[in-house]
Amino acid sequence: MTWFTFPGDNLLCRCLGISITAWLTLLFVFIIVPAVLGVSFGIRRLYMRTLLKIFAWATSRMEMGAKEKNQQLHKPYSNGIIAKESPSSLQQELQELRGSASCPRSEPEFEMADIFYFCRRGVESILDDEVTKRFSAQELESWNLLTRSNYNFRHISLRLTVLWGLGVLIRYGILLPLRVTLAITGISLLVVLTTLVGFLPNREENKPKNGGICVSNHTTPIDVIILANDGCYSMVGQVHGGLMGMMQRAMVKSSPHIWFERSEVKDRHLVAKRLSDHVADKTKQPILIFPEGTCINNTSVMMFKKGSFEIACTVYPVAIKYDPRFGDAFWNSSKFGLVNYLLRMMSSWAIVCSVWYLPPMNREEGEDAMQFANRVKAAIAAQGGLVDLIWDGGLKRAKVKDAFKEEQQKLYSKVLVGEQDEGEQSDDMHLEDENQEEDENPEDESNQDSTKGQ
């Protein structure tokens, strides 16, 4: 075989060689080594500040463009588009409706006006549904120059387009290859570095200790990496195949993790036993669990499955909040696969998140697992500035169970017919999934046993 040799061939090779060397050196010197040693050059903060200034400028340009055309700039509201009255219970609302109608009667009865309450609730949910919007990416109030975050932003002038083009060049030409190289290096070292730029932990004295369980809200698979960065945990999750599975098996060699087979998921006692065994052994690392069971879009915290709260031990809550202005970290697993998701992550501007370690909580006397779970959830939501919802994350994939409707009917019937014998509490309406996993296919079982046990 003859090889063609061009006169410039050597030159080309040399250039390539030099640039690759330069690239790798930069990588090592500026990123990998400081990350390992924990030193910061302050490049990140500068980068973030510059980006924010650019975004603000972009928004003002769009507003100017809108004014020229005498139109309103479309601004999506993250808190909803209708004014919701402070949530009062069904009883209270109906009292108000009836109180203004006729004179109060001795016994509660049906009123024709009752339907207004349900009617209004229904139309409000058509206009703005608390649950469905949690499963799609959060909308930003100002555009961050990523096409994927562009929901209805118009009036994009020429200057803005140029800026966007520049942004694309930077992100795909510099940032993406940079991160891909990092990723390859990283994976081979079993550490997947993506685009972690900001990291602001607080209250470090509350870090989870041995023999405890760490619970956190779940937005992306990166949550795991972030927390693992800061301490060693044992994970609980579904056994995967492929690349994930390989990583799982590798991880087990260095520290004890609890990976479940799909068939075992349905056996909640076995799961609970393994968890409590692990926790009872004080020499073992704290367990990391995501009780929501699925990824939520980081504007709210959804129902915590009570399985991990039934084990009698200390719970260390952690709140994780991503700053959406730099790149949306939410993994919409029904829309994108893992590889697609990683690509999008790597070509965003940055991923900035805040992590708060909250003081440990214990189950109190007379509190059942569900109440405890709700207490922890409220604490996490309060710290992270997220909305605390009672809805089940499983609704991402499942239809609403009739049990929810029954709950409403039950409440209404109490108003009409008075209290009946309330044998069981209404906590059996939640989907039960004792395996808290960061996995896209949670198994669900409509487990009807309440805390009274079976």
Next chain:
Amino acid sequence: MGFNGTSPLLDQRGELRPEDFGAIRELSMNPIGDRIISAFFSPGKETVDFASFVRILAHFHPTETSRSRDGVQPEPANSRTRKLKFAFQLYDQDRDGKISREELLQVLRTMLEMQVTEEQLQSIAERAIQEADLDQDDAISFDEFRKSLEKVDIDHKMSIRFLS
């Protein structure tokens, strides 16, 4: 607006079908969710376009914001009467202008389902009709409906304010 804004209701043809509403989780848990959905669709039609959608939602606009009109203008969609009419139609599914005993029972059944016995349902319906039915024809007409709700603050209870 749920149609083409933040909520995933958008249908490619620019029209909604009843099953599109099924995607709204909160609505599925509302006992009269199905009735509310069918209120958007004219009888016999399977789809609703954006204009009709907005017209129905206009019933829920707060009354105080409507400009004062003289008697010649047609009644605005969010007047008290129209709001009452909307609620009336939730009861009166066959649109014959009267709420029969059977229709009332149906509504009560969907609102209460398993929680009360059939006798209790019957007695509740009986009492409600007795109170509201003034001309003793065993059904509730729109005027009787309106009279029985004279004192209810409809404007407040059937209005949804938009943030803007």
